[in-house]
Amino acid sequence: MVIANEFDYRRPVTLAEATEILAxxxxxxxxxxxxxxxxxxxxxxxxxxxLVVDIKKVPGLHDLKLDGDTxxxxxxxxxxxxxxxxxxxxxxxxxxEMSETVASQGIRNRATMVGNICSAVPSCDAGPVLLAYxxxxxxxxxxxxxxxxxxxxxxxxxxxxxxxxxVVTHLTIALRPHGGVYVKLMRYGGEDLAQAAVGIVAYAxxxxxxxxxxxxxxxxxxxxxxxxxxxxxxxxxxxxxxxAMVRDEISPITDIRASAEYRTRMTEVMLKRGLxxxxxRLAGTGPxxxxxxx
Amino acid sequence: xxxxIKVNGEDWVLDVAPADTxxxxxxxxxxxxxxxxGCERGxxxxxTIFMDGRTVRSCLxxxxxxxxxxxxxxxxxxxxxxxxxxTLFLEKNSFQCGFCTPGIVLSATxxxxxxxxxxxxxxxxxxxxNLCRCTGYxxxxxxxxxxxxxxxx
Numbered sequence: 001m002v003i004a005n006e007f008d009y010r011r012p013v014t015l016a017e018a019t020e021i022l023a024x025x026x027x028x029x030x031x032x033x034x035x036x037x038x039x040x041x042x043x044x045x046x047x048x049x050x051l052v053v054d055i056k057k058v059p060g061l062h063d064l065k066l067d068g069d070t071x072x073x074x075x076x077x078x079x080x081x082x083x084x085x086x087x088x089x090x091x092x093x094x095x096x097e098m099s100e101t102v103a104s105q106g107i108r109n110r111a112t113m114v115g116n117i118c119s120a121v122p123s124c125d126a127g128p129v130l131l132a133y134x135x136x137x138x139x140x141x142x143x144x145x146x147x148x149x150x151x152x153x154x155x156x157x158x159x160x161x162x163x164x165x166x167v168v169t170h171l172t173i174a175l176r177p178h179g180g181v182y183v184k185l186m187r188y189g190g191e192d193l194a195q196a197a198v199g200i201v202a203y204a205x206x207x208x209x210x211x212x213x214x215x216x217x218x219x220x221x222x223x224x225x226x227x228x229x230x231x232x233x234x235x236x237x238x239x240x241x242x243x244a245m246v247r248d249e250i251s252p253i254t255d256i257r258a259s260a261e262y263r264t265r266m267t268e269v270m271l272k273r274g275l276x277x278x279x280x281r282l283a284g285t286g287p288x289x290x291x292x293x294x
Numbered sequence: 295x296x297x298x299i300k301v302n303g304e305d306w307v308l309d310v311a312p313a314d315t316x317x318x319x320x321x322x323x324x325x326x327x328x329x330x331x332g333c334e335r336g337x338x339x340x341x342t343i344f345m346d347g348r349t350v351r352s353c354l355x356x357x358x359x360x361x362x363x364x365x366x367x368x369x370x371x372x373x374x375x376x377x378x379x380x381t382l383f384l385e386k387n388s389f390q391c392g393f394c395t396p397g398i399v400l401s402a403t404x405x406x407x408x409x410x411x412x413x414x415x416x417x418x419x420x421x422x423x424n425l426c427r428c429t430g431y432x433x434x435x436x437x438x439x440x441x442x443x444x445x446x447x
Contacts (some may be wrong), residue, residue, distance in 0.1 A: 009312035009358050039354040042337045104423020107336055109348040
C-alpha cells in the first residue's frame with residue numbers, strides 16, 4: 001500500500017534553517033526524526049501534511065551526555081542509543097529499562113525518545129518515566145527558546161505543548177541519587193504497546209514520583225499518591241493505602257488490547273511491585289534493572 | 295527528488311517522490327526483492343534491512359531519508375556464499391515458506407555481531423519483532439544459538 005498523500009520534503013542542515021522553514025510555512029507540517037510513527041500514520045492517512053521536515057541532518061541533536069548532574073538527551077537520540085549508553089547505564093538505568101520494552105530492535109534502532117513524547121499516544125513508554133524524572137523539554141522556535149516542564153507537556157491525545165513552528169532540541173533531567181522502575185503490561189514480551197504502565201522514581205527521605213501510562217488520554221502523574229508516600233516508610237499498610245487510590249487516579253478505556261477493569265486491577269498490582277522495587281533499588285538492592293516485574 | 299544510495303555495495307542515483315518508501319524503492323526500482331512487503335506498519339519485521347550496519351524497518355522509512363546512506367540486504371551478505379547462520383537455517387529446517395527468513399537472518403546477524411554468544415532469552419528478545427507463521431520459532435532459535443560462539447551442538 002502506497003502513501004496516498006503527496007507532500008513536500010525538506011531536509012535542513014542547521015537548526016536556524018529548520019526553524020525558518022517551519023516559521024515560513026502556512027500549511028500543515030510534520031517534523032520527521034525516526035519516522036516509526038510518522039510514516040505509519042502517513043500510510044494510514046491518519047495525517048496529511050503538505051510538508052515534512054526531516055531534522056536528521058541538523059547537527060547538535062545527537063547529544064547524550066552528563067553535564068555535572070544534568071543528563072542531556074538530544075532530539076535524535078534513539079532508544080538503542082539509550083540502551084547502549086554507558087552514561088545511561090551508570091546514572092539513569094531506568095531509561096534503559098524503559099527503552100528495552102519499546103517495540104522491537106529494528107524499531108528501537110530508529111525511533112527517538114523525543115519523537116515518542118512528541119507523538120504523545122497514551123501508551124508512549126517514555127511518558128511515565130520522563131514525568132517521574134521531572135524532565136525539562138527544550139524547544140526552539142521563531143520566538144526563541146523555551147524550557148517546558150514535562151508536567152505541562154502532554155495536553156491531550158497526541159497533543160503537546162509544542163507549537164507547530166517549534167522544534168524540540170533536547171531534554172534535560174536533573175539527576176540525584178534515586179531508584180527507578182518502569183513496569184509495563186504487555187500481552188507478550190516484546191513488540192507490543194503497553195496495556196498499562198507505571199513509572200516510579202524514589203529519592204531519599206521517602207520522596208517519590210509516580211506516573212502512569214496507557215490508563216488515561218495522556219501519560220499522567222499522581223500528586224495524590226506522591227503526597228501519601230512522602231516522608232513515610234514504605235510498609236504494607238502504606239502500599240495498601242496508595243494502591244486503593246489508583247482507581248480514582250486513572251481513567252482507562254476498554255479497547256481491543258484490554259478492558260478498563262483489567263487495566264485498573266493490573267495497575268494496582270504494578271504500583272505495588274513498582275514501589276517495592278524502586279525503594280529497594282534506591283537502597284542498592286532489589287531486582288536488577290531490566291528485570292520484568294509483571 | 296534526487297536519491298543517492300548504496301545498496302549491497304552498488305551505487306545508485308534515482309529520482310524518487312517524497313512519499314515513496316524505501317521498501318518500495320528497493321524492490322521496484324532497484325530490484326532487491328529480499329525485503330518483503332508484510333504488515334507495512336513496522337510490526338512483522340519482514341521488510342528488515344541493514345542501514346549503516348543496524349537493522350531498520352524499510353516500510354517505515356521514506357526513500358529520501360536514505361540519501362547518502364548504505365543499505366545491506368540478505369543479497370549483500372551472501373555474495374561470497376551463504377553465511378554460517380544461513381547454513382544452520384538450512385540444516386535445522388528453520389524456515390518453511392521463507393517469507394520471514396531474510397528479515398530474521400538480518401536481525402539474528404545483528405544480534406550475533408553485538409552479542410556473539412547469546413542465550414535463548416537473548417535470541418527471543420532480538421527476534422521478538424520478526425513474525426514467522428510457519429515454524430513455531432523453535433528451529434529458528436536453535437539455528438541462531440548454534441551460530442553463537444558455542445558453535446553447533
